[in-house]
Amino acid sequence: MSATSDPSSAAAADFVLRGAGELVTMSAPAAKGLGAIADGALAAKDGVIVWVGREAELPQAVDLAPDGLEVDAQGRCVLPGFVDAHTHVPFAGSRAAEYGERLGGVSYGEILARGGGINVTVKATRQASEEELARLSSLRYDSMLRHGTTTAEVKSGYGLTVVDEVKQLRAAATPHALRRELTFLGAHFLPPEYAGRAEDYVRLVCDEMIPACAPLARWCDVFCDEGAFTVDQARRVLVAGAAAGLSTRIHADELARSGGSMLAAELGCASADHLIHATGEEISAMKAAGVVAVMLPGTSYTLGIQFAPARAFLEAGVTIALASDFNPGSCNCENLQMMISLACQGMKLTPDEALYAATVGGAAALRRDDVGSLAVGKRCDFSVLAAASRTELPYHFGVNLVGDVVVGGRVVVRDGAVIHDAPALDPVSLFARDAPPEYGGQL
Numbered sequence: 001m002s003a004t005s006d007p008s009s010a011a012a013a014d015f016v017l018r019g020a021g022e023l024v025t026m027s028a029p030a031a032k033g034l035g036a037i038a039d040g041a042l043a044a045k046d047g048v049i050v051w052v053g054r055e056a057e058l059p060q061a062v063d064l065a066p067d068g069l070e071v072d073a074q075g076r077c078v079l080p081g082f083v084d085a086h087t088h089v090p091f092a093g094s095r096a097a098e099y100g101e102r103l104g105g106v107s108y109g110e111i112l113a114r115g116g117g118i119n120v121t122v123k124a125t126r127q128a129s130e131e132e133l134a135r136l137s138s139l140r141y142d143s144m145l146r147h148g149t150t151t152a153e154v155k156s157g158y159g160l161t162v163v164d165e166v167k168q169l170r171a172a173a174t175p176h177a178l179r180r181e182l183t184f185l186g187a188h189f190l191p192p193e194y195a196g197r198a199e200d201y202v203r204l205v206c207d208e209m210i211p212a213c214a215p216l217a218r219w220c221d222v223f224c225d226e227g228a229f230t231v232d233q234a235r236r237v238l239v240a241g242a243a244a245g246l247s248t249r250i251h252a253d254e255l256a257r258s259g260g261s262m263l264a265a266e267l268g269c270a271s272a273d274h275l276i277h278a279t280g281e282e283i284s285a286m287k288a289a290g291v292v293a294v295m296l297p298g299t300s301y302t303l304g305i306q307f308a309p310a311r312a313f314l315e316a317g318v319t320i321a322l323a324s325d326f327n328p329g330s331c332n333c334e335n336l337q338m339m340i341s342l343a344c345q346g347m348k349l350t351p352d353e354a355l356y357a358a359t360v361g362g363a364a365a366l367r368r369d370d371v372g373s374l375a376v377g378k379r380c381d382f383s384v385l386a387a388a389s390r391t392e393l394p395y396h397f398g399v400n401l402v403g404d405v406v407v408g409g410r411v412v413v414r415d416g417a418v419i420h421d422a423p424a425l426d427p428v429s430l431f432a433r434d435a436p437p438e439y440g441g442q443l
């Protein structure tokens with residue numbers, strides 16, 4: 001790879017991917033085929049992409065350092081790493097039994113009234129040490145990586161005291177290969193000790209939690225909905241967050257049409273999330289303000305409720321993101337492949353629209369221009385499917401189609417297993433295998 005006809009014009013690289021039967025760059029929208037390149041390749045230096053194109057052009061275009069890493073996708077499909085713009089990772093405890101009860105007909109109201117539901121998660125999270133929360137988060141980050149997510153937004157919101165919110169954010173920041181955007185969500189739920197005193201709790205959030213948590217996060221979020229916080233309370237929290245230097249996003253219009261997305265438009269939030277009850281008025285306001293609509297179909301699936309009007313957002317020209325809402329109560333799933341499948345069925349997205357929303361859309365919701373697509377200047381974050389085509393993703397559902405994952409030009413998942421403490425560069429073809437790739441669609 002070092003010999004080129006004109007070395008001066010070749011891009012210097014320390015990482016090369018070749019053999020991508022389909023390299024989905026996301027340089028074009030769904031209607032234009034997502035910028036997929038047949039027989040594609042890319043090169044990176046210091047974790048940043050320096051060249052993307054057809055493999056046939058690689059020898060002339062790229063000068064790979066002698067100790068660089070060269071990997072071969074062996075005809076498989078290569079996708080940008082998923083960008084999951086909405087997760088609640090650092091929590092303790094399980095609510096699996098409660099899920100079974102709900103499926104058996106017990107209402108969430110009844111469960112909450114006896115101290116169950118989110119109260120169980122808050123109690124377990126408060127009792128857990130920072131080290132235990134970091135260990136649990138790290139295991140969940142491993143799973144996200146294995147399923148092809150390379151960047152995730154991660155919220156607090158189960159501590160609900162100054163000390164416990166700080167503890168959650170510190171745990172969420174545990175060292176890991178997954179790229180993260182941390183979000184303070186102290187106004188997630190009114191903790192039981194503040195029952196009937198929502199105003200006092202909002203004051204605690206604004207006056208004490210935000211100053212303590214702002215240095216640990218980039219974002220401030222609030223659950224603005226029926227049974228949660230009002231528009232006025234949510235406005236105060238987000239304004240206080242912004243004053244402390246945090247950018248803003250909001251849980252809006254999930255349980256009722258409660259004004260959250262209009263507030264997002266008013267305040268210029270980066271995203272409004274859930275939006276099941278959003279109508280044309282909310283959609284127009286979000287479009288005008290440039291608010292990204294985060295779609296969370298796994299929550300509708302888990303709760304057995306309607307899906308958000310994703311098509312109406314798309315048709316109005318609003319950028320949509322597709323995220324997991326990974327959390328212990330309403331969506332215990334960190335697999336964005338599953339969300340793509342659910343969005344296709346439940347929200348009537350095309351497979352390419354769903355893929356675009358899970359990558360470029362997620363990046364837009366996090367206001368990041370360095371992830372979500374494979375182009376010069378972007379991070380070298382991608383996954384290699386155990387399939388030749390992206391069309392397998394919504395179709396071969398409920399299984400993990402991601403075989404290998406690279407973050408920043410470093411292999412972090414190989415054959416479905418996370419590689420911890422992988423060297424930054426390893427001059428071995430780590431993707432080389434004895435057996436031919438499994439093409440799910442032919443089974």
Ligand SMILES: [Zn+2]
Pocket residue numbers: 086088251325327
């Ligand atoms: Zn959420």
